[in-house]
Amino acid sequence: MYDIAIIGAGWSGLYAAKYARSAGLSVVIFEARSDLGGVWNFSNDRDKITVMKETISSSSRHVTEASDFEMDGTAGNFFSHKEALSYLNSYSIKFKLNEIIRYNFSVNSIRKNDDLWHITSSDGQEEKARNICVCTGVHSEKSPIPEPINYFTGKTQHSGDIKSASDLAVGNNDTVVVCGGGETASDIVDLLSKTDAKVIWSIRGGQHFFRKTPFRTGLPAGAYDKNDAALDEQATLLHRLFTNFLKSKPGMRYGCNIASSNSVLSYQGHGVSVWVNDIPWFRQFFNKNGHALDHVWNKRVDPKPGISDVQGSTITFENGETVSATMIICCFGYKPSFRFLPDELQTTKPYLLYKRIFNPNDVSLSFIGFSRPIITSLPFMAEAQAMYAAEVWSGKITLPEKSEMIREAQNSHNKMQEYFLHKQTNLDIVEPITYVEHLFPQAKMSFFWRRPSLFVTRIMQLLTVPFSPLLIRAILHGHESIDPKRLNSYRRPVFNPHRGKQSFLFYLARLSINIGIARLIRLDDALDSVALRKLNKRGATVLTKEEETGFSALAAMWFRKVLNS
Missing domain, CATH: 3.50.50.60 (FAD/NAD(P)-binding domain)
Incomplete structure (x- = not known):
């Protein structure tokens, strides 16, 4: 027993x-x-x-x-x-x-x-x-395939049945509709973009996107460097001093957009009109495989809203557009x-x-x-x-x-x-x-006061370690329970994602200026408004760097300098 x-x-x-x-x-x-x-x-x-x-x-x-x-x-x-x-x-x-x-x-x-x-x-x-x-x-x-997709007379697959690229087996006579806005859908869209098939990406209810690493020019569509700065490590308690993660990260949203897409107008991380929803930033599950959006931006993949009707092999989307398809891949999860x-x-x-x-x-x-x-x-x-x-x-x-x-x-x-x-x-x-x-309310203050002589060291550690299991251990047990070399490997990407060493004070000043000014002038709201106006007024399908003019172009130029400095 x-x-x-x-x-x-x-x-x-x-x-x-x-x-x-x-x-x-x-x-x-x-x-x-x-x-x-x-x-x-x-x-x-x-x-x-x-x-x-x-x-x-x-x-x-x-x-x-x-x-x-x-x-x-x-x-x-x-x-x-x-x-x-x-x-x-x-x-x-x-x-x-x-x-x-x-x-x-x-x-x-x-x-x-x-x-x-x-x-x-x-x-x-x-x-x-x-x-x-x-x-x-x-x-x-596997989650079941819902109506009306189950009426499709072509080939229907759950993403769980696709074990590798060789399972796709499509060619230039195929039109494949990928349904779903999650990370598996991104993976499959990326694989399909390398085939000769016509690819349509259908997302019902909109989606928020983020990349694994910052957008870099010169890389093939969908590619990224696994050794580049991890964007999900650029969130620390130091950032929480300057912005509110639970209120859509004011002062940081425009930076997240440009890091993910190279454009301050990529509303909700994508700038695709048919995928826009009314859910504020940080209040929806993020698709962190945003690299697949490269194929949408270069028009290799056609973005569509959710499917409203299926008659035989003809698919009707929520915006009234129709397409005749040979395959639907359902990425509806588990x-x-x-x-x-x-x-x-x-x-x-x-x-x-x-x-x-x-x-x-x-x-x-x-x-x-x-x-x-x-x-x-x-x-x-x-x-x-x-x-x-x-x-x-x-x-x-x-x-x-x-x-x-x-x-x-x-x-x-x-x-x-x-x-x-x-x-x-x-x-x-x-x-x-x-x-x-909520899980560990008793740890909020014990981290600081367990040994007052280490207060400064503790506060610097707490503020500069990304949200991670290591941070939880640091809070519950103190930094002395962690190997210093390992701790520095966590802090280094936050201090300097790209090059050279930065002091804590320099990094602190840089964050306070960049986020503080952006919050003061409500830069995020202004850029979101510009992006939505362009999407609605022009009926544009996708907003990219080329759509930046006037105020949005100046804001983008500033943050690109910050990102690469």
Whole structure:
């Protein structure tokens, strides 16, 4: 019998096991496959949901790797599935997790009897545990293909069935419609742009985009340098002193646009009229694979709104335009599955769990890795949740009464819904900064005052480390728990994404001037207004650098100098 039985040996399961073992608990991990890694353990088998062969992470290394175990940086700031799997294997060896993983143990059912959970495998094996932690991930089942797309008489594919570029098999007689605004859709659009097929990208309800690295002239469409500055590392607590992330980042939006597209007029990161929505910046899930937009801007890919009707092979879009297509690729994502749980628990909604982790009706059942952040990464969220869960499992944190947990979970969900303006299509998406502060409210001031003599060092560290698992560890345990060389590797990209060293004071002054002036004159609002007016008045499909004139051209020229200085 075990203290904790963890279902799944992917990123979340390994983190949960590591922190549970560190708390002195007996742990076992049940993994259905013959190796760890979850979706990052690539397989050509269409029955196994994994990333594609060509997939490169959309979140950078520093906002993904564990707080206490560094990823090999030789691959650059972004990693392939092979590099991710190598990292997770090394993590497992480092923390001796490989010895507690039961491979080829496909959990068929979990039932509770006499305060113990009975776990039964598909081949009849049975184990017992006091607590269950479900870490099977958000990619358990493919989302179904909805109406009216299911009436299409051509070939229809779910993106999960595409394992590599060779699976596309299209030519110059094909017209392919890619549906969806997420990062998988970007990957597939990028692959299709290299074929002879006509490519249409259909997004319903609009989308916000961001790039992995800054826009650089001279690179092929869709290309980027994995060693270039990671844009998701350019958000620190120092930035929060000058702008409000929860109020659309005033003073920074125009900079985000130009870094992602080379234009201050790329409204919502893309400047595509048919993809514009009324959701403020930072209140929608970001597609961080914005490099695929290059193919839209150079007119290789035709952008369209959502599909409103399908008759045979003829597709009608929401703006009334029609096209005859040969293939539709549906990038509508996945959903979690809890079929192995008792009937009454199979419909568990992770967003209504206490802290999005614990079942308030029975706290011996927990779920880790089901909350998707609009920035940072899923492993960032999973490690924070594993830290908290281990404190509960070990008795260091006492959970409130059932009624209080239910009330707090509902209130937390309502607040997140209000933040996203009740326009979420996926209720498990969260704003990670608010969530982590909710998870660890006791850490807000202890970071500064644990040792007053280190106040200045602590404050500089806190302000200059990107939002990452390492930052959480720094807040909870202090900078002395972190290798100084590793800490500097985090701070260096923030201080200087491109060249030379910059002092803390110089960087502080630069941020205060650039963001402060932009906020004072409401530059973001002015440029957004210009962009929307051009989109509406001219009926333009796409706004690019060439559309910059007058005021917008001056603003763009200024920020390009800042970006490259």
